Amino acid sequence: xxxxxxxxxxxxxxxxxxxxxxxxxxxxxxxxxxxxxxxxxxxxxxxxxxxxxxxxxxxxxxxxxxxxxxxxxxxxxxxxxxxxxxxxxxxxxxxxxxxxxxxxxxxxxxxxxxxxxxxxxxxxxxxxxxxxxxxxxxxxxxxxxxxxxxxxxxxxxxxxxxxxxxxxxxxxxxxxxxxxxxxxxxxxxxxxxxxxxxxxxxxxxxxxxxxxxxxxxxxxxxxxxxxxxxxxxxxxxxxxxxxxxxxxxxxxxxxxxxxxxxxxxxxxxxxxxxxxxxxxxxxxxxxxxxxxxxxxxxxxxxxxxxxxxxxxxxxxxxxxxxxxxxxxxxxxxxxxxxxxxxxxxxxxxxxxxxxxxxxxxxxxxxxxxxxxxxx
Amino acid sequence: xxxxxxxxxxxxxxxxxxxxxxxxxxxxxxxxxxxxxxxxxxxxxxxxxxxxxxxxxxxxxxxxxxxxxxxxxxxxxxxxxxxxxxxxxxxxxxxxxxxxxxxxxxxxxxxxxxxxxxxxxxxxxxxxxxxxxxxxxxxxxxxxxxxxxxxxxxxxxxxxxxxxxxxxxxxxxxxxxxxxxxxxxxxxxxxxxxxxxxxxxxxxxxxxxxxxxxxxxxxxxxxxxxxxxxxxxxxxxxxxxxxxxxxxxxxxxxxxxxxxxxxxxxxxxxxxxxxxxxxxxxxxxxxxxxxxxxxxxxxxxxxxxxxxxxxxxxxxxxxxxxxxxxxxxxxxxxxxxxxxxxxxxxxxxxxxxxxxxxxxxxxxxxxxxxxxxxxxxxxxxxxxxxxxxxxx
Numbered sequence: 001x002x003x004x005x006x007x008x009x010x011x012x013x014x015x016x017x018x019x020x021x022x023x024x025x026x027x028x029x030x031x032x033x034x035x036x037x038x039x040x041x042x043x044x045x046x047x048x049x050x051x052x053x054x055x056x057x058x059x060x061x062x063x064x065x066x067x068x069x070x071x072x073x074x075x076x077x078x079x080x081x082x083x084x085x086x087x088x089x090x091x092x093x094x095x096x097x098x099x100x101x102x103x104x105x106x107x108x109x110x111x112x113x114x115x116x117x118x119x120x121x122x123x124x125x126x127x128x129x130x131x132x133x134x135x136x137x138x139x140x141x142x143x144x145x146x147x148x149x150x151x152x153x154x155x156x157x158x159x160x161x162x163x164x165x166x167x168x169x170x171x172x173x174x175x176x177x178x179x180x181x182x183x184x185x186x187x188x189x190x191x192x193x194x195x196x197x198x199x200x201x202x203x204x205x206x207x208x209x210x211x212x213x214x215x216x217x218x219x220x221x222x223x224x225x226x227x228x229x230x231x232x233x234x235x236x237x238x239x240x241x242x243x244x245x246x247x248x249x250x251x252x253x254x255x256x257x258x259x260x261x262x263x264x265x266x267x268x269x270x271x272x273x274x275x276x277x278x279x280x281x282x283x284x285x286x287x288x289x290x291x292x293x294x295x296x297x298x299x300x301x302x303x304x305x306x307x308x309x310x311x312x313x314x315x316x317x318x319x320x321x322x323x324x325x326x327x328x329x330x331x332x333x334x335x336x337x338x339x340x341x342x343x344x345x346x347x348x349x350x351x352x353x354x355x356x357x358x359x360x361x362x363x364x365x366x367x368x369x370x371x372x373x374x375x
Numbered sequence: 376x377x378x379x380x381x382x383x384x385x386x387x388x389x390x391x392x393x394x395x396x397x398x399x400x401x402x403x404x405x406x407x408x409x410x411x412x413x414x415x416x417x418x419x420x421x422x423x424x425x426x427x428x429x430x431x432x433x434x435x436x437x438x439x440x441x442x443x444x445x446x447x448x449x450x451x452x453x454x455x456x457x458x459x460x461x462x463x464x465x466x467x468x469x470x471x472x473x474x475x476x477x478x479x480x481x482x483x484x485x486x487x488x489x490x491x492x493x494x495x496x497x498x499x500x501x502x503x504x505x506x507x508x509x510x511x512x513x514x515x516x517x518x519x520x521x522x523x524x525x526x527x528x529x530x531x532x533x534x535x536x537x538x539x540x541x542x543x544x545x546x547x548x549x550x551x552x553x554x555x556x557x558x559x560x561x562x563x564x565x566x567x568x569x570x571x572x573x574x575x576x577x578x579x580x581x582x583x584x585x586x587x588x589x590x591x592x593x594x595x596x597x598x599x600x601x602x603x604x605x606x607x608x609x610x611x612x613x614x615x616x617x618x619x620x621x622x623x624x625x626x627x628x629x630x631x632x633x634x635x636x637x638x639x640x641x642x643x644x645x646x647x648x649x650x651x652x653x654x655x656x657x658x659x660x661x662x663x664x665x666x667x668x669x670x671x672x673x674x675x676x677x678x679x680x681x682x683x684x685x686x687x688x689x690x691x692x693x694x695x696x697x698x699x700x701x702x703x704x705x706x707x708x709x710x711x712x713x714x715x716x717x718x719x720x721x722x723x724x725x726x727x728x729x730x731x732x733x734x735x736x737x738x739x740x741x742x743x744x745x746x747x748x749x750x751x752x753x754x755x756x757x758x759x760x761x762x763x764x765x766x767x
Contacts, residue, residue, distance in 0.1 A: 030490035031489060031491060033488060039489070039493050040487065040489045041489060041491055044489075044492055147591050161541060185474050195396065196391050198398065198399050199398055202398065202399075202402060206380075208748070212747075212748030212749070213744045213748075214705040214706065214708040214719070214739050216708045216711065216719055216745065217740050217741060220724075220737065221737050221741075224737065225733050228412070228413045228417065228734075229409045229412060230420065231416075232416060272767075305505075309505075309507040310507070312507040312509045312510055313509055313709070316509070316711055323507065323509060327513065339517055339518050340518040343513065343517075343518050344514075347506045347507075350505070351502065351506050354505035354506070355501060355505045358501075358505060
């Protein structure tokens with residue numbers, strides 16, 4: 001009995017219909033799928049045609065970057081005056097002290113480079129010793145920053161905080177805000193969820209008080225009233241006052257971000273650690289907070305973005321931060337009239353940092369989201 | 376036998392009591408210390424903290440006070456305070472209205488099937504919410520509007536609205552005939568109640584019988600026609616004051632000085648980016664199953680949008696948007712930078728410098744903002760409570 005055995009022959013996959021792949025079909029689906037869609041595409045192309053070429057012409061093609069004074073820009077008004085940014089760059093980035101002492105500029109550059117070198121592995125995935133890097137960043141790096149930028153040690157000349165400015169000041173304000181506000185915020189968040197009525201009430205009052213007031217009022221308060229709060233011998237300069245105001249303000253927002261994380265942790269975790277006989281602090285530090293902080297990183301980063309943008313408000317109380325420095329530089333006699341370039345440059349720097357942070361926090365949010373779904 | 380009685384110092388209730396008393400004592404001591412040093416510092420500097428300066432005449436000029444009459448040499452400090460609050464509320468209301476419209480518009484474009492449109496909306500959102508608001512306000516005011524807007528003689532015209540380097544000039548409604556105006560308002564109120572009643576009845580009928588009558592549209596059109604007819608029947612009780620070009624600038628009409636206009640513009644753009652993101656998140660949060668279910672029971676596209684998507688999306692959109700409204704009002708304090716006369720500028724700024732009464736002035740400013748914040752969270756809580764029980 002010979003039975004023919006049919007062997008299974010796998011046919012090669014057929015290609016998808018040519019109308020659904022490739023650039024043409026992408027265009028058809030995304031830009032010309034219906035009459036309204038086509039009209040929208042045409043409208044947007046027309047708007048691009050109206051605004052994009054003149055802007056590129058102004059910002060790039062006709063722009064001035066050569067020379068070292070305004071005569072080049074005055075001769076060619078059709079383009080942007082990036083010469084202004086080039087000449088005043090050290091001032092806009094590092095402030096007046098380092099701009100007038102160019103031989104000292106290595107200090108802020110080194111400080112910011114160390115920050116970047118620690119930050120890169122911190123935001124990457126699958127890097128060992130992240131915990132230690134983070135602790136280094138929070139506790140050792142501020143000391144390095146003070147030694148390098150403020151000076152006074154190892155024969156490095158002192159640059160007073162009153163002379164800090166530009167991006168360096170913006171960075172210092174934001175960094176101090178986040179580093180000091182984090183522990184305060186964690187304590188407040190724990191306090192707000194505490195079962196002790198008085199501690200809860202105090203935490204809620206503190207948090208809601210700072211969250212209800214705009215930062216500018218707090219900065220006014222810090223610059224006008226802070227000296228009144230301390231005995232007459234104690235003096236702070238303007239920058240330190242702003243730092244105190246920003247820290248108090250930021251701690252309330254950090255507390256709310258951490259509280260969100262605490263609320264997301266299952267009560268079973270607390271109960272289990274109680275059953276193991278852990279006390280309040282051991283329970284929170286070893287079990288609850290590590291999980292809660294991990295979840296709340298995206299919201300903490302979001303409050304940090306808001307803080308980074310808000311540091312620009314110190315220019316209203318007269319500090320020369322990145323915004324105020326670019327503005328002051330563009331209003332000086334040498335460069336009067338080129339303020340649009342100053343604003344664009346400062347805005348661009350702010351944008352890079354804020355956009356980078358928000359992309360990072362969104363990425364993290366998505367990652368944490370899938371982590372939870374997989375459980 | 377083991378002694379099972381817990382010693383009192385290990386009793387959690389006792390411990391929590393001690394901790395609370397200690398913390399309370401520490402905080403009270405801190406506040407008392409600050410209070411005492413402040414008082415002694417003030418005495419040392421010869422500043423007497425009192426509210427007697429409220430009735431003193433303010434020695435500076437406020438250019439913009441559309442609600443209260445400002446009179447240099449007569450207006451007192453406390454009236455300056457009121458003017459500041461009213462101006463803050465004005466920019467808040469203007470900003471909320473405009474940023475809601477722009478924000479919903481951009482948020483919907485963000486979800487458009489058209490790739491170009493959606494990406495443009497994305498760029499709008501990412502650019503404007505990642506640049507400090509203060510920078511945006513200054514950019515629009517100093518670098519764009521002050522530098523490029525034409526002088527009054529060459530104003531940009533949009534119907535009866537004029538834009539020039541002094542600001543925005545609009546027609547301003549005023550009451551021509553008070554009795555007829557009141558009658559008109561009363562008639563409109565009755566008409567509105569009637570419309571609501573009809574709407575409610577048709578909704579009830581729909582829920583009972585499932586038959587939908589498109590009474591809503593007729594209702595609206597009918598009301599508008601009714602309002603216009605009664606307006607003319609009562610001899611136009613409401614007039615419009617149009618801006619007229621004078622020798623140097625426009626006179627009459629509603630005037631928004633340039634700082635207010637730039638502030639409004641910047642606040643609208645900044646806040647609308649956040650609202651657009653809320654709108655996008657809200658609409659995408661409606662699960663796909665809902666849309667598929669709506670299609671499978673044969674709802675039309677309009678019905679699906681009106682009855683399935685919008686109600687569910689709104690529940691997600693509204694709470695964060697209300698917080699954005701509060702943020703906008705708090706952010707309006709940045710007006711200091713361009714010189715619009717709201718509360719921080721005229722009260723915590725000029726008045727404080729003139730009188731030196733830092734304690735009272737800052738405290739009053741903070742209280743104003745705290746009230747707004749409390750009011751907002753009151754509304755939010757009420758909304759959340761109302762929205763909680765919607766499951767049938």
